[in-house]
Amino acid sequence: MRFLIALFCITSVFYSCQQESVCLTPQVVVTNASFAKRDTANTIRDSVLKGGRVFFGEATIYYNDIISNSAFSFPLSPNKDSIRLYVQTDTTNILPSALDTISISYTRTLAFISVACGYQTFYEIKKVSTTGNQIDSVAISNPGVTNNLSIKHLRLVFKK
Amino acid sequence: MFLKNSNIRIAVLACLFVGAAFKVDAQKDTTYKPFSYVRVGLDLARIPVSLANKTFNAYELQIESNFRKDIWMLSEFGFGNSIASNQYVKYKSSNVFLRYGIDKTFFDKEFPGDLDNSFVGLRYGLSYVNRSEAAYAIFDPIWGNSTGLIKQKNVMAHWLELIAGFKVELRKNLFMGWTVRGKALVNPKAFELLPPPYLAGYGRGDKNTAFGYSFYLLYGFGNRFMKK
Numbered sequence A: 001m002r003f004l005i006a007l008f009c010i011t012s013v014f015y016s017c018q019q020e021s022v023c024l025t026p027q028v029v030v031t032n033a034s035f036a037k038r039d040t041a042n043t044i045r046d047s048v049l050k051g052g053r054v055f056f057g058e059a060t061i062y063y064n065d066i067i068s069n070s071a072f073s074f075p076l077s078p079n080k081d082s083i084r085l086y087v088q089t090d091t092t093n094i095l096p097s098a099l100d101t102i103s104i105s106y107t108r109t110l111a112f113i114s115v116a117c118g119y120q121t122f123y124e125i126k127k128v129s130t131t132g133n134q135i136d137s138v139a140i141s142n143p144g145v146t147n148n149l150s151i152k153h154l155r156l157v158f159k160k
Numbered sequence B: 001m002f003l004k005n006s007n008i009r010i011a012v013l014a015c016l017f018v019g020a021a022f023k024v025d026a027q028k029d030t031t032y033k034p035f036s037y038v039r040v041g042l043d044l045a046r047i048p049v050s051l052a053n054k055t056f057n058a059y060e061l062q063i064e065s066n067f068r069k070d071i072w073m074l075s076e077f078g079f080g081n082s083i084a085s086n087q088y089v090k091y092k093s094s095n096v097f098l099r100y101g102i103d104k105t106f107f108d109k110e111f112p113g114d115l116d117n118s119f120v121g122l123r124y125g126l127s128y129v130n131r132s133e134a135a136y137a138i139f140d141p142i143w144g145n146s147t148g149l150i151k152q153k154n155v156m157a158h159w160l161e162l163i164a165g166f167k168v169e170l171r172k173n174l175f176m177g178w179t180v181r182g183k184a185l186v187n188p189k190a191f192e193l194l195p196p197p198y199l200a201g202y203g204r205g206d207k208n209t210a211f212g213y214s215f216y217l218l219y220g221f222g223n224r225f226m227k228k
Helices: A002-018 B006-021 B046-052
Strands: A031-038 A044-046 A049-056 A062-069 A071-074 A082-088 A099-114 A118-130 A135-140 A154-158 B037-043 B056-068 B071-085 B089-105 B117-131 B134-138 B146-150 B153-171 B174-185 B209-222
Touching (some): A062 A071, A118 A154, A118 B134, B153 B209
Antiparallel strands (some): A031 A071, B037 B056, B056 B071, B134 B146, B174 B209
């Protein structure tokens, strides 16, 4: 009897270790964009945006306040093939010339994470365009958007 | 190329390792009778877990017979079911599996008919997996949640195992034995879209390598002296 109890305990511990019932893998999939600026010699250099704001989401109800940052993050939509975000370079200036629209087109892939975490949508950025009021151009540094949070995907180059 | 797949690399190394252990004796025993003693066993380790666990069950049998003085040929087979039901995915799977392999024993017989021994071995496992249609949900507080279905699919799984263990005779012709197993899936791409939650005979379907163990209770019959 003691042998059977020991067998049950050992096998239960072993097999419970094999089953992942709680999702431990990060489920955040965001696009990371950095800021850059052209200097007087027209060379593009990394820069910091101060006092800006980025709007995104369905009906543009979400925003990121950029107090003094060199980069920001935003999610792409798992339900659409393109999104728009709005970059306000100066929150005190509400004139349309202080606002830029960035349009991002991408393809979506369903990616299996684990049995406990299910699926996430990964993206491949295909095209980015901007209205060009304050932003000179947007470069795609890395088109693949996955749950690897350390990758920079876009580079927003501001005018001088 | 071929060896770029890390699982295949592990499998090839395992084959080389076991191959070295399976060096055939130069002197042939002409009185030796292969397949004269057969053992049939049940993996007891699976039973309590399968009865207690609501998410998977697996049952396994083994049949083996002597082939050479220190080599046993064997087959292990079984079946199992598993279910994944959480907020992200809902689906079921069932599979039957078969393993073929050989064990190489280490120790000489201490007396005629002595069958206590330790061994290393190699197994090739294959399994027919039936995975049901799966429902998934992706939660996104900003853009809205999305749901979808993944079609039902039947898949063949192949894996290799490097094993080690021992068997001792408890009473006449009644044996027990532990086996520890290192496993590597040969075709992990077959499960890329959605693996079974648990693959009986292998382990977690979403892992390319697995570690497992068996605890067999076996009954032997035939000519235990293995002589003509």
